[in-house]
Amino acid sequence: MTHLPGLLDTEAIRKDFPLLDRTVHDGKKLVYLDNAATSQKPRQVLDALNDYYEKSNANVHRGVHTLAEEATALYEGARDRVAAFVNAPSRDEVVFTKNASESLNLVANMLGWADEPYRVDRDTEIVITEMEHHSNIVPWQLLAQRTGAKLKWFGLTDEGRLDLSRIDEVITERTKVVSFVLVSNILGTVNPVETIVRRAQEVGALVVIDASQAAPHMPLDVQALGADFVAFTGHKMCAPTGIGVLWGRQELLEDLPPFLGGGEMIETVTMSSSTYAPAPHKFEAGTPPIAQAVGLGAAVDYLSAIGMDRIEAHEHALVQYAVDRLCQVPDLRIIGPVTAEDRGAAISFTLGDIHPHDVGQVLDEQGIAVRVGHHCARPVCLRYGIPATTRASFYLYSTPADVDALVDGLEHVRNFFG
Amino acid sequence: MTHLPGLLDTEAIRKDFPLLDRTVHDGKKLVYLDNAATSQKPRQVLDALNDYYEKSNANVHRGVHTLAEEATALYEGARDRVAAFVNAPSRDEVVFTKNASESLNLVANMLGWADEPYRVDRDTEIVITEMEHHSNIVPWQLLAQRTGAKLKWFGLTDEGRLDLSRIDEVITERTKVVSFVLVSNILGTVNPVETIVRRAQEVGALVVIDASQAAPHMPLDVQALGADFVAFTGHKMCAPTGIGVLWGRQELLEDLPPFLGGGEMIETVTMSSSTYAPAPHKFEAGTPPIAQAVGLGAAVDYLSAIGMDRIEAHEHALVQYAVDRLCQVPDLRIIGPVTAEDRGAAISFTLGDIHPHDVGQVLDEQGIAVRVGHHCARPVCLRYGIPATTRASFYLYSTPADVDALVDGLEHVRNFFG
Amino acid sequence: MKLDSMYQDVILDHYKHPHGRGLRDGDAEVHHVNPTCGDEITLRVRLAGTTIEDVSYEGQGCSISQASASVLNELLVGKEIDEARRVQEVFLELMQSKGKLEPDDAMEEVLEDAVAFAGVSKYPARVKCALLSWMAWKDATAQALSQGGTTSTQEGTA
Amino acid sequence: MKLDSMYQDVILDHYKHPHGRGLRDGDAEVHHVNPTCGDEITLRVRLAGTTIEDVSYEGQGCSISQASASVLNELLVGKEIDEARRVQEVFLELMQSKGKLEPDDAMEEVLEDAVAFAGVSKYPARVKCALLSWMAWKDATAQALSQGGTTSTQEGTA
Ligand SMILES: Cc1ncc(COP(=O)(O)O)c(C=O)c1O
Numbered sequence A, B: 001m002t003h004l005p006g007l008l009d010t011e012a013i014r015k016d017f018p019l020l021d022r023t024v025h026d027g028k029k030l031v032y033l034d035n036a037a038t039s040q041k042p043r044q045v046l047d048a049l050n051d052y053y054e055k056s057n058a059n060v061h062r063g064v065h066t067l068a069e070e071a072t073a074l075y076e077g078a079r080d081r082v083a084a085f086v087n088a089p090s091r092d093e094v095v096f097t098k099n100a101s102e103s104l105n106l107v108a109n110m111l112g113w114a115d116e117p118y119r120v121d122r123d124t125e126i127v128i129t130e131m132e133h134h135s136n137i138v139p140w141q142l143l144a145q146r147t148g149a150k151l152k153w154f155g156l157t158d159e160g161r162l163d164l165s166r167i168d169e170v171i172t173e174r175t176k177v178v179s180f181v182l183v184s185n186i187l188g189t190v191n192p193v194e195t196i197v198r199r200a201q202e203v204g205a206l207v208v209i210d211a212s213q214a215a216p217h218m219p220l221d222v223q224a225l226g227a228d229f230v231a232f233t234g235h236k237m238c239a240p241t242g243i244g245v246l247w248g249r250q251e252l253l254e255d256l257p258p259f260l261g262g263g264e265m266i267e268t269v270t271m272s273s274s275t276y277a278p279a280p281h282k283f284e285a286g287t288p289p290i291a292q293a294v295g296l297g298a299a300v301d302y303l304s305a306i307g308m309d310r311i312e313a314h315e316h317a318l319v320q321y322a323v324d325r326l327c328q329v330p331d332l333r334i335i336g337p338v339t340a341e342d343r344g345a346a347i348s349f350t351l352g353d354i355h356p357h358d359v360g361q362v363l364d365e366q367g368i369a370v371r372v373g374h375h376c377a378r379p380v381c382l383r384y385g386i387p388a389t390t391r392a393s394f395y396l397y398s399t400p401a402d403v404d405a406l407v408d409g410l411e412h413v414r415n416f417f418g
Numbered sequence C, D: 001m002k003l004d005s006m007y008q009d010v011i012l013d014h015y016k017h018p019h020g021r022g023l024r025d026g027d028a029e030v031h032h033v034n035p036t037c038g039d040e041i042t043l044r045v046r047l048a049g050t051t052i053e054d055v056s057y058e059g060q061g062c063s064i065s066q067a068s069a070s071v072l073n074e075l076l077v078g079k080e081i082d083e084a085r086r087v088q089e090v091f092l093e094l095m096q097s098k099g100k101l102e103p104d105d106a107m108e109e110v111l112e113d114a115v116a117f118a119g120v121s122k123y124p125a126r127v128k129c130a131l132l133s134w135m136a137w138k139d140a141t142a143q144a145l146s147q148g149g150t151t152s153t154q155e156g157t158a
């Protein structure tokens, strides 16, 4: 066993995750390296779900009966936990959505329907980057198409970093909103928030941060980020599918118009007009993902008990080790920073001219689960002139042995197609 | 024990629902009569969720590894099940959303952004009814505000039915869309679909049906309904929270523009423009509610195994019994049809001038869970000049003994405030 | 019986025989709604200098919200605004205590009949009912003071 | 080893030594994309009356999609359109069989090297790879016929 400084006690942690015991293909031990796509769930989260459904399940907010009060307390309690997890100044700034994609679409739609000074229209510009996940590209393309606003973006350097050399020309007085990813899901790059936020604030643009690959892996402090909105998604951070988060600054959530209309989000309704509840409820139309929020609350408790700083250190050590070992695999080219500095736990690479699909298939046969394709970030593949990548991504339960298995597996791939 | 013809074997069924064993307030047996708000979940559905998370959890659609293939097969298998459950001509007509509210907002937004002949704009009219749930009012109010279209609605008769006497004046050549509830969540009324659909088709208007209170309780056949879109929600039909369904006619789903943008819903993306995947994926941006869809599939299996026609008969018998018994409670006034014909399993009422909040509180103390308030259908309360109602609503596990407990409980309420 | 801790006789009394109900002349009028249940109140405040001369109200609601408005009228009419504000703050504190605050003599002296609402604080869904009229009063008083006496209507949330 | 059922030698051979690769003159051109993995193919069909004179192609993709295009070229060039369509249908049937169809002699006669793809049909995520060029060919042929020979580009989905 390889020992690296900073590693967590993965032997203990892995016991919490029932799925990690699984075998595939006739008894091969599963090596799960697809954490950037979704994480596995600890027993503690599954217990919280079962407890909710077996003991307290009811619709929230509108009942005086015991179950309804319990369900409401659990749901709103999850909001408190998430608010604390990201150091939100107020719990009312935490909006529950169905995933990060909805969170980002929510912001784009709010800004499209907003009054001045927020309104995005044909005289304004939207800025994103070339390393965004499709979920932080398409909503802005749609907004641009529908409002006539201009969509601009930061390109990438050969090293897999944002090219901010012309930042003052990209973000200008016409820029209404700048939306960018904190940690890239394909390149692994951690972006320089401060530089971008400073320039955006200079011109009075709103800042949206896609923290989908950050919230699971490092301490997240929305106040320290200085952004106006931060989006992330539950399923990548030990929580159930079906829940996402949008954090937004209180006065913005108060000023901006609603997105989806329906039950829960209203103050009073007549046939001809309605008034809306205060945030966060204004943005939570219909029966919310109650059990999923409860699960997210349990996930946040689980992660916090271990410590986000320790999880970050664990992954940092592992990425360092993985980058070093992968660099020794013949014909392997890392797409993204070839260092562990300012780098998250997802490592994309190509292997000679063996197509990632083939790489993934042969690895799978050995029990190693990696993701292959464009990882919902096709512009990055275009930028680096490749059709796709193979991506290995780690989490708190990943081990040096997982990295070793991957490296051995790649050797096998090379032989297979050699 | 009261025996009524047509009842299900509730003794056996109730064993499937762990929560129904619960007691409240120091050992009082729970009498759960809040099924129109949300249903309880059978063991079979919880097992499906746990199985998914413990054995096959992965992100869908983009992986070649074993878990990803299993998760995709489970998720898409749930789509097959739901398609069969509502007799959809094609599985590709089933879109998974987060709840019925999102489904309805999805339609409203598609029509707002659509090209002709579907486009809703200032020269067109939208028709709803006065008995809609807020989730089928507010999306259309927002659409009307944003496009300049005119919002019209059918009023209600004193008996709690739709007033269709002026149907030709309400639905006209200018009408682009007619959206109405199949079964009212507050009045219990089952609406005459055929009459409305015939008139809508005459003028070429699209028909949207809110089947949130129908799908859990009766056989649903989207082809027989003759509608263009049908929306419903998982949590009211034994499935988890966090999942809803929009069924739509294939050619409409093909022609209409997307709503949320992001991962999963694209065909190909460049920085400046994108093309979209065919339906249903076009409307499923981001990581979908995977586990919740699997749970919905299990719920649909569970309900189908019992038989939707038998569930309908069970509830019909129970509602008949409940209406009869409630009519004998002094000062009790049913808001909605005072008959079991064309009537769902939700019964709203007032009790003298005791406020529903107080009714609900005193019932809760006896273990009886009912809902009180405007039930997200405030215009109905305004229409009948009442601030709120108390609502008891039944499901496949409800029994005549539950009705008896309610009637006894109401007697206690009258004494308490007498 | 636990229910008795919420429905104290004092509360039921106020509910059945409300004090000062009905709308009379005022310096400011507000309309507040509890969106979760539809309870509504229209409330007017009339000031004479810094003294509360009248609080008149009309509304729809449960026993808790009705009784609470009645107690408010009884407690605040005739008081100086500053003193009334202190009463309102103590009442708010009690209601937000989740049943964990045992009113002591000092609190009882300030709140009089309103201490009877201590039991309601255990029921989160009902706390808003108890607070509806108090939030409306606070809002109306602020308006009466800032507008120097003009009557206005506004929607707000309890 | 199970993997060998997918990566048959025939397939790896075609992958390493593709037949007819490269774009040549054609009556119609299509561009198809597999959105789940980004595989792409540009494919041209040249007809001589009802005979397929050439199928030329260029693209990016995995061994399965590349080998499949090579096999297609080998199998269909020189065939009558109707016969080629029959081959395409049999191939589609095989690929959608989820590994449950054991190719018999009759099928082998029709599909020749293409029977080697039987193993791929067990892997749902890869079926689309194998079908990409075949769908493109079907589309291009339809266009070549309907347009009576004008060249065009269009986006489609495999
Ligand atoms: C008739 C009706 N329509 C729509 C809805 C909205 O469903 P959901 O809250 O799951 O979006 C409900 C339930 O709350 C309902 O009863």
Ligand SMILES: Cc1ncc(COP(=O)(O)O)c(C=O)c1O
Pocket (backbone or CB within 6 Å): A036, A037, A099, A100, A101, A102, A133, A135, A136, A181, A183, A184, A185, A210, A212, A213, A233, A234, A235, A244, A376, B263, B285, B286, B287, B288
């Ligand atoms: C960087 C990034 N942004 C956004 C998303 C979208 O998250 P979701 O699919 O949960 O909406 C993902 C994950 O897929 C991601 O990695």
